[in-house]
Amino acid sequence: MIRKRRSATGLGALLALLAAGLAFPAGAVADETTADAPKVNLVLDVSGSMRARDIDGQSRMAAAKQAFNEVLDATPEEVRLGIRTLGADYPGDDRRTGCKDTAQLYPVGPLDRTEAKAAVATLTPTGWTPIGPALLEAADDLDGGTGSKRIVLISDGEDTCAPLDPCEVAREIAAKGIGLTIDTLGLVPNTKLRQQLSCIAEATGGTYTSVEHTDELAEKVNQLVERAANPVVTPVAVEGAARCAKAPTLKSGLYTDRQEFGQERWYRVDVAPGQELRASVSVAADRAVNPDYGVLLRAVTEHGREIVRGEAAGNGRTDVISTGLRYPRPDSDDDEAPAETVCLRVTNSFSAASGVKTTPGMPLELTVDVVEGPSQADDVASFGLGRGWWLLGVLVLTGFLAGMVWGWLSRWRVAVWRTN
Amino acid sequence: MWITRVVSVALLTLGLAAGPAAADSTPSASPSEDGAAPTSAGTSFRTAAEIDQGRTATASASAGDYLYWSFPADTGQRPTVRATVRLPEAHAAQTWQIDVYDGLRRRQACQYGAQTRTAAAGTASVELACVLRTVRSWSEPWANDPLPGTYYLRLTAVGVRTADLGQPVTAEVRVESKEIGGSAAVDGRLAKPLVPGIAVTSQRDEDTSETSAVLSGIEPDDGWSSGWWSDRWVWTASGAVLAALAGIGGYALTRGSGRPPRVPPNA
Numbered sequence: 143m144i145r146k147r148r149s150a151t152g153l154g155a156l157l158a159l160l161a162a163g164l165a166f167p168a169g170a171v172a173d174e175t176t177a178d179a180p181k182v183n184l185v186l187d188v189s190g191s192m193r194a195r196d197i198d199g200q201s202r203m204a205a206a207k208q209a210f211n212e213v214l215d216a217t218p219e220e221v222r223l224g225i226r227t228l229g230a231d232y233p234g235d236d237r238r239t240g241c242k243d244t245a246q247l248y249p250v251g252p253l254d255r256t257e258a259k260a261a262v263a264t265l266t267p268t269g270w271t272p273i274g275p276a277l278l279e280a281a282d283d284l285d286g287g288t289g290s291k292r293i294v295l296i297s298d299g300e301d302t303c304a305p306l307d308p309c310e311v312a313r314e315i316a317a318k319g320i321g322l323t324i325d326t327l328g329l330v331p332n333t334k335l336r337q338q339l340s341c342i343a344e345a346t347g348g349t350y351t352s353v354e355h356t357d358e359l360a361e362k363v364n365q366l367v368e369r370a371a372n373p374v375v376t377p378v379a380v381e382g383a384a385r386c387a388k389a390p391t392l393k394s395g396l397y398t399d400r401q402e403f404g405q406e407r408w409y410r411v412d413v414a415p416g417q418e419l420r421a422s423v424s425v426a427a428d429r430a431v432n433p434d435y436g437v438l439l440r441a442v443t444e445h446g447r448e449i450v451r452g453e454a455a456g457n458g459r460t461d462v463i464s465t466g467l468r469y470p471r472p473d474s475d476d477d478e479a480p481a482e483t484v485c486l487r488v489t490n491s492f493s494a495a496s497g498v499k500t501t502p503g504m505p506l507e508l509t510v511d512v513v514e515g516p517s518q519a520d521d522v523a524s525f526g527l528g529r530g531w532w533l534l535g536v537l538v539l540t541g542f543l544a545g546m547v548w549g550w551l552s553r554w555r556v557a558v559w560r561t562n
Numbered sequence: 563m564w565i566t567r568v569v570s571v572a573l574l575t576l577g578l579a580a581g582p583a584a585a586d587s588t589p590s591a592s593p594s595e596d597g598a599a600p601t602s603a604g605t606s607f608r609t610a611a612e613i614d615q616g617r618t619a620t621a622s623a624s625a626g627d628y629l630y631w632s633f634p635a636d637t638g639q640r641p642t643v644r645a646t647v648r649l650p651e652a653h654a655a656q657t658w659q660i661d662v663y664d665g666l667r668r669r670q671a672c673q674y675g676a677q678t679r680t681a682a683a684g685t686a687s688v689e690l691a692c693v694l695r696t697v698r699s700w701s702e703p704w705a706n707d708p709l710p711g712t713y714y715l716r717l718t719a720v721g722v723r724t725a726d727l728g729q730p731v732t733a734e735v736r737v738e739s740k741e742i743g744g745s746a747a748v749d750g751r752l753a754k755p756l757v758p759g760i761a762v763t764s765q766r767d768e769d770t771s772e773t774s775a776v777l778s779g780i781e782p783d784d785g786w787s788s789g790w791w792s793d794r795w796v797w798t799a800s801g802a803v804l805a806a807l808a809g810i811g812g813y814a815l816t817r818g819s820g821r822p823p824r825v826p827p828n829a
Contacts, residue, residue: 173657323605333724340626341579347606351624352728358743365602365622373775374609396608396777422758424607425784450703454669459720461628464607466666468703507608509667509777511761519700519750528795531746534801542803545812553817 153501178289179413180370181250181421183280184210184363186327187297192267194298198356202298203267209360210262213341214255218371222285224250224283225258225437228276228297229269241303250283271299274306277342281315281322291322292348292370294363298329300338309341310499313428316346317400318535319504323348325366327359345428346463347505360506363495377507382407386444386485392510400503407488411510415453420511422452422466423488425504430495439462440487455491462507463490470515603717603733607667607758610714612780615641618736625649625656626727626769629717631735634780636710636755637699637787638746639739642675645690645717646734649681653729656681657721660690665711665756665778670694678720690717696742698790700750710786712778713717747792755786 186206197205210225217223225248232243247265248258277293284291301308312324325348326339340350349366353359363540377398383389389408401407415418423439436455442448471482488508494500520526603621604610610630613619623629635641645660659678662670675691694708700705717733719726754760759777 183655328728331725336724336727340724349624349627350607350728351730357726360729361622369602369605369609375775377608394759394765396759396762418753420666420756420761421672422665424667452666452668459718459722461606463720464663464667464669466664466668468666470703472829509758511759513761513764515755516700516752517750518747521749522825523743524699524747524749524792524794525747525790527747527792527798529794529797533797534804537801537805538808541808542812543812545809546816547812548809549813549816549818552813 160494162181178287179222180289180292181224181287182285182292182294182370183224183226183250183283184213185226185228185276185280185293185295186210186247186265187229187271187273187295187299188227188265188267189269189271189299189302190233190267190340191271191299192329196357197329197354200356201267203265204358204394205356206296206329207262207265208356209363212260212360213363213367214253214258214262217253217255217367218311221253221367221371222250222289223258223367224248225252225262226276227282228272230265232268232269232280241268241272242275244272244276244279245281245398246283247498266525270302271297273297273308273338273342273480275304277308277315277324278310281318284322288376290370290374290376291326292366293322293324294327294360294366295324295339296327296329296340296363297335297339300332300335308338309345309429312342312345313499313502316428316505321374322346326350327362328352329359331534333358344461347428348504366494379408380508382409382506384408386410386442386487389485391483392508394511395509397508397510399506399508400490401488401490401506402503403490405489405491405503407506409486409488409508409510411484411486413469413471413484413512415471415476415479416515418470418513418515419484420466420468420509420513422464422509424462424464425488425490425492426462426507427460427492428504430498432493433458435460435463435493436491437465437522438487438489438491439465439467441467441469442484442485442487444483460560461547463492466509473515497521541547574659600631603631604746606630607663607714608777610778612778613735613737614783615639615737615739618734620732620734622730622732623712624727625722625729625731626651627718629733631715631717632712632778633715633737634711634782634786635694635697635713635737635739636706636782637697637751637789638742638792640696640742640746641694641713641737641739643694643715644736644738645715646687646732647681647688647690647717648732649685650729650731651686652684653681653721653726654683655721656688656719656723656726658688658690659718659720660692661716662692662694662811663714663716664706664708665713667714668706670706670708670713689748692778696746698746698748700748700752709756710789711752712780714760727763729811744793744797747794751789 174417192203193202227247228244248261280293324346326341326343328335342349380397386408388411391410425437439452441450450467452467454465456463599617599619600611610632613631613633657680670766673690675693683687697708757778
């Protein structure tokens with residue numbers, strides 16, 4: 143009965159939490175994705191080098207156009223697709239003008255296939271390769287809405303507009319918005335291009351693919367557009383504090399934050415008696431880091447006593463390092479027992495490789511689940527039951543001996559009875 | 563008396579046979595048709611492609627991608643993860659690795675299997691395997707024993723030269739489990755399996771019936787086990803029966819015919 147009543151109060155608390163979550167956007171409703179459609183922006187390099195005829199005997203531009211036609215045909219209905227070009231308009235030699243040359247060919251929105259195809263058909267390879275500026279503009283095109291956002295960059299040459307490093311631009315973009323991923327496709331097997339494009343992809347959790355055939359290009363872009371269409375939980379942005387006292391209080395949900403090298407992040411979670419806190423954290427290496435790293439997640443009481451910790455260390459190439467912890471709070475006899483505030487402290491031991499900027503911080507993902515607590519174990523074995531031949535042997539032997547003793551006893555009793 | 567003895571011997575053999583037989587009779591993830599297996603992989607914990615045990619999932623990707631899948635593992639199972647990566651014709655030596663994480667994103671150790679393997683230059687494929695520890699129904703919060711719930715599988719090239727980055731590869735993964743049975747049955751159990759986002763999911767189920775994205779909506783084909791059944795019940799019960807029979811046997815042996823030997827037959 144007590145258990146029943148407690149779960150009823152728990153339900154009340156949950157509803158209250160939900161109401162609070164609706165009042166504050168950063169609350170428990172961390173995953174409303176259906177409200178907004180996924181958005182994809184295809185960014186195509188139309189620089190002069192796209193004239194080169196080295197993809198299946200046709201020019202890179204022709205291959206890209208053919209692939210785009212296939213992609214436009216296969217794009218799922220719910221995806222809002224846009225196309226942006228870079229280096230499409232300015233044929234001259236002035237670097238400053240050339241590096242601003244990026245234009246929206248087809249706006250991000252409901253797709254009109256014929257119109258989009260007609261727009262793609264007009265493209266002719268022309269100018270410079272301003273990848274950085276194009277990415278910035280492309281991110282602006284995708285602004286608004288809570289659906290997943292994806293930029294697909296197709297290029298055949300590295301950025302010609304230094305000192306704006308497109309890799310850092312990508313990191314800045316990722317730090318600004320939530321759920322924006324940049325996938326890159328390289329049309330030329332060239333080491334510098336490879337390094338730059340894979341750096342852009344890694345900065346945002348995207349992928350880099352080297353393409354050498356038309357069908358590969360179409361297939362890959364299709365795959366990426368479909369990936370964008372898959373419904374995914376959107377994390378809620380939250381900013382952890384440097385101390386527990388000032389930390390934001392989190393409910394069950396998925397959260398994202400940014401953490402600099404060696405920075406502490408604190409969050410608070412309320413756990414009622416008989417509930418279990420499950421928290422996991424992952425810190426993404428979105429830039430070049432030294433090969434040994436780690437992450438530590440500690441659950442600490444308000445007074446600073448450590449309850450439990452999760453730790454992970456790693457070595458070598460990685461996208462994230464993650465760990466988690468579980469804290470089942472024992473049931474309390476007192477129905478009115480207050481919820482305990484558990485402070486979660488996240489630290490990482492990543493170190494930046496030489497020459498890598500340390501700001502903005504690295505993406506941090508935190509999941510919090512407060513669920514009903516586990517039933518405790520009273521014994522090592524399930525219900526204290528036994529198993530195995532030794533058990534059977536002992537039981538049989540004991541039973542046999544007991545039977546023998548019982549037999550002797552009754553024999554003795556019969557004998558006594560008879561003699562009397 | 564011989565009738566009792568025969569019956570008890572028969573029961574004995576029956577009881578003994580029942581124990582191990584019951585241990586094997588628990589349903590295991592049977593390899594079924596590969597119809598519903600996903601043909602693409604996720605690129606993060608959040609987007610991991612969900613696969614069932616006993617199905618072969620495939621994905622085409624690029625060298626350097628981080629590929630994620632998730633699968634359910636229940637109490638008493640010892641999952642084995644196998645991955646095959648088909649590499650392009652020309653490439654330098656590449657090192658591939660699989661890592662398995664539990665529902666709390668804690669890395670899970672492999673008992674054995676080639677978790678990391680280097681494919682020499684020009685090799686057509688590389689095969690990886692990881693045998694996890696047996697999933698238990700309960701563990702102390704300070705331990706990282708595998709618990710029932712979602713498991714994440716990450717496949718990636720940990721050592722790849724820049725020249726090979728982005729080259730097309732195809733990956734094939736398959737998760738199968740061995741049922742360990744009662745020997746791994748421990749006491750205590752979780753109220754909810756270790757599925758990320760389960761608190762949000764169950765809360766929403768109570769409120770509305772709308773479907774939207776969940777962090778992990780994974781469940782074994784026949785649901786999560788309740789955790790109270792194990793073959794330890796059979797062993798213990800058959801032990802009790804045998805003990806009772808042995809007791810009767812012992813009694814019959816020492817009780818004799820009921821007539822004390824000192825008393826003359828015609829007394």
